[in-house]
Amino acid sequence: MAIKDPVQEGLKAGWQHIDASQLKQHQAFEADVVIVGTGAGGGVAAEVLTQAGHSVIMVEAGALKSSKDFVMEERKAYPELYQQAAAMKTQDKAISIFQGRAVGGSTTINWTTSIRTPEPTLDYWASEHDVRGLSADEMLPWFEKMEQRLNIHEWQYEPNRNNLALRQGCSALGWDYTVIKRNVSGCWNLGYCGMGCPVNAKQSMLVTTIPEALAGGATLVSQAKAFKVEYQHEQVQAIKAVALDESQSKTGIELTFKAKHFILAAGAIHTPSLMMRSKLPDPHQLLGKRTFLHPSVLSGAIFKDPIYGHSGAPQSIYSDQFVWPDNPQQLGYKLEVPPIHPMLIASKTMGYGQSHAQLMSDFNQLQVTIALIRDGFSPESLGGQVQLTDNGSALNYPLTPSFWDAARRAYMSMAELQFAAGAKRVLPIHEGMPYLKSWQQAKTEIPQMDLAPLKTVVASAHVMGGCPMSEDVNKGLVSSQGRSHYIENLSVMDGSVFPTSLGANPQLTIYGMTARNATLLAEQLGN
Numbered sequence: 184m185a186i187k188d189p190v191q192e193g194l195k196a197g198w199q200h201i202d203a204s205q206l207k208q209h210q211a212f213e214a215d216v217v218i219v220g221t222g223a224g225g226g227v228a229a230e231v232l233t234q235a236g237h238s239v240i241m242v243e244a245g246a247l248k249s250s251k252d253f254v255m256e257e258r259k260a261y262p263e264l265y266q267q268a269a270a271m272k273t274q275d276k277a278i279s280i281f282q283g284r285a286v287g288g289s290t291t292i293n294w295t296t297s298i299r300t301p302e303p304t305l306d307y308w309a310s311e312h313d314v315r316g317l318s319a320d321e322m323l324p325w326f327e328k329m330e331q332r333l334n335i336h337e338w339q340y341e342p343n344r345n346n347l348a349l350r351q352g353c354s355a356l357g358w359d360y361t362v363i364k365r366n367v368s369g370c371w372n373l374g375y376c377g378m379g380c381p382v383n384a385k386q387s388m389l390v391t392t393i394p395e396a397l398a399g400g401a402t403l404v405s406q407a408k409a410f411k412v413e414y415q416h417e418q419v420q421a422i423k424a425v426a427l428d429e430s431q432s433k434t435g436i437e438l439t440f441k442a443k444h445f446i447l448a449a450g451a452i453h454t455p456s457l458m459m460r461s462k463l464p465d466p467h468q469l470l471g472k473r474t475f476l477h478p479s480v481l482s483g484a485i486f487k488d489p490i491y492g493h494s495g496a497p498q499s500i501y502s503d504q505f506v507w508p509d510n511p512q513q514l515g516y517k518l519e520v521p522p523i524h525p526m527l528i529a530s531k532t533m534g535y536g537q538s539h540a541q542l543m544s545d546f547n548q549l550q551v552t553i554a555l556i557r558d559g560f561s562p563e564s565l566g567g568q569v570q571l572t573d574n575g576s577a578l579n580y581p582l583t584p585s586f587w588d589a590a591r592r593a594y595m596s597m598a599e600l601q602f603a604a605g606a607k608r609v610l611p612i613h614e615g616m617p618y619l620k621s622w623q624q625a626k627t628e629i630p631q632m633d634l635a636p637l638k639t640v641v642a643s644a645h646v647m648g649g650c651p652m653s654e655d656v657n658k659g660l661v662s663s664q665g666r667s668h669y670i671e672n673l674s675v676m677d678g679s680v681f682p683t684s685l686g687a688n689p690q691l692t693i694y695g696m697t698a699r700n701a702t703l704l705a706e707q708l709g710n
């Protein structure tokens with residue numbers, strides 16, 4: 184069956200796409216609006232502004248790939264579509280970070296879970312961070328608009344066995360669980376969303392908003408990495424970028440982008456580091472601080488029957504049983520499962536030699552539950568700080584006692600859940616931890632675990648914050664509409680504007696907020 188490939192079709196139809204790796208001369212570009220980054224924020228902003236009649240240029244460091252390149256192989260997907268070939272880590276190497284680097288950004292490789300911003304999070308932003316206009320009622324039409332645009336619906340089919348175990352455990356224990364809404368259309372239930380959707384069912388930016396913007400006359404410049412925002416008298420004059428080749432090396436070609444208005448949408452870590460490198464005003468020293476990760480701990484479980492966690496929609500059930508604990512000083516955590524692919528699991532689990540070989544030989548029976556810890560809601564949870572390095576940036580994210588307290592509670596919950604779902608053995612993913620044979624044993628062993636950076640496996644696919652929004656300049660660099668407090672013609676529209684993490688997967692929050700903010704910007708810019 185022939186797969187419809189909107190990217191190849193668009194290119195044939197004459198989209199304005201410039202692959203900067205092929206340029207032989209320095210070049211200058213000009214439009215009404217220049218957008219840096221084409222992920223959840225950049226993609227939506229490009230569509231909204233183009234539809235409002237503005238000329239738009241999208242500048243993207245990654246390459247333009249399409250379903251013909253998505254061949255369901257980790258060895259190809261990670262180097263081609265992920266930041267640092269999916270091996271990115273925090274400065275002390277204690278947390279693995281997954282982020283996209285391709286046209287479509289992280290949406291090209293994400294797992295399609297689509298959740299509105301939890302109401303307590305929006306309330307907290309209003310009360311503690313002076314965010315205005317983003318209450319649940321005010322955001323409702325924007326979520327509805329994006330849910331319709333990206334075909335976001337509850338997953339109609341039986342969960343794969345990895346997710347089923349999460350549901351069974353919750354049912355057995357009487358815990359809350361929810362069927363996940365996904366942004367897919369005609370999904371084949373393959374399970375390879377994280378390697379780029381080979382059948383274009385995932386309604387990522389790559390096949391929705393970016394094609395719409397390009398069909399409406401926008402220009403896409405791929406393999407072009409912005410390195411400097413030049414400004415004078417509270418106005419951005421230009422953004423400078425370098426062309427990159429396939430191996431991410433600079434080709435020596437420089438690009439200059441001029442516009443009436445500039446939008447930074449390079450994602451958390453990268454938007455703040457671009458702003459830091461450009462020495463944009465930051466009188467209250469906020470830039471790059473309060474970068475959040477939903478740092479996640481993992482629990483493996485071996486079942487008698489195969490789980491085949493690589494196959495089927497990667498996420499279709501979550502549990503919010505523990506996200507909002509009664510004690511507000513405690514960090515809460517959301518329970519989900521990840522897709523289980525061999526390289527991902529081999530590199531994100533512990534052990535070596537026999538113990539690792541044993542784990543990998545049980546691969547098809549392996550169920551994995553993750554607990555995403557909701558960071559940023561208390562003085563004990565300040566997140567990380569982006570720091571510039573000689574060749575880029577790094578995130579310094581200290582794991583604090585309040586994180587370890589949540590991690591230990593999360594290991595307990597996950598083990599209880601997995602045994603309740605019928606697991607034969609449970610393995611908290613932590614250096615030296617033996618398989619636990621019963622919930623009784625887990626209750627004895629988990630409180631003794633010597634949790635520590637590099638011993639405990641911690642990972643994140645949700646990078647947020649670092650350029651917070653607030654109406655109070657002491658707390659935010661941009662307004663609740665994403666407009667810079669200091670530079671008149673600069674906005675930020677991506678996950679970096681979150682004042683805290685969310686307690687939910689971030690893509691729909693970014694879609695909804697950007698739809699709102701880009702619509703307001705389009706009005707402000709006039710026709």
Ligand SMILES: Cc1cc2nc3c(=O)[nH]c(=O)nc-3n(C[C@H](O)[C@H](O)[C@H](O)COP(=O)(O)OP(=O)(O)OC[C@H]3O[C@@H](n4cnc5c(N)ncnc54)[C@H](O)[C@@H]3O)c2cc1C
Pocket residue numbers: 219220221222223224225242243244245281282283284285286287288289290292293294295296297298377407408409410448449450451453454457498644645646676677678679687688689690691693
């Ligand atoms: C493996 C994985 C699974 C995920 N699963 C889910 C999920 O199921 N549900 C969910 O809600 N969220 C999920 N997420 C997270 C979600 O996709 C992101 O939170 C969201 O896409 C972030 O949007 P953004 O616009 O902030 O940045 P991104 O989508 O990351 O886009 C930023 C873009 O900017 C580009 N860029 C960076 N620096 C520069 C520069 N200097 N010049 C030019 N371009 C630049 C990058 O290459 C990238 O393409 C997942 C993420 C990953 C990595």
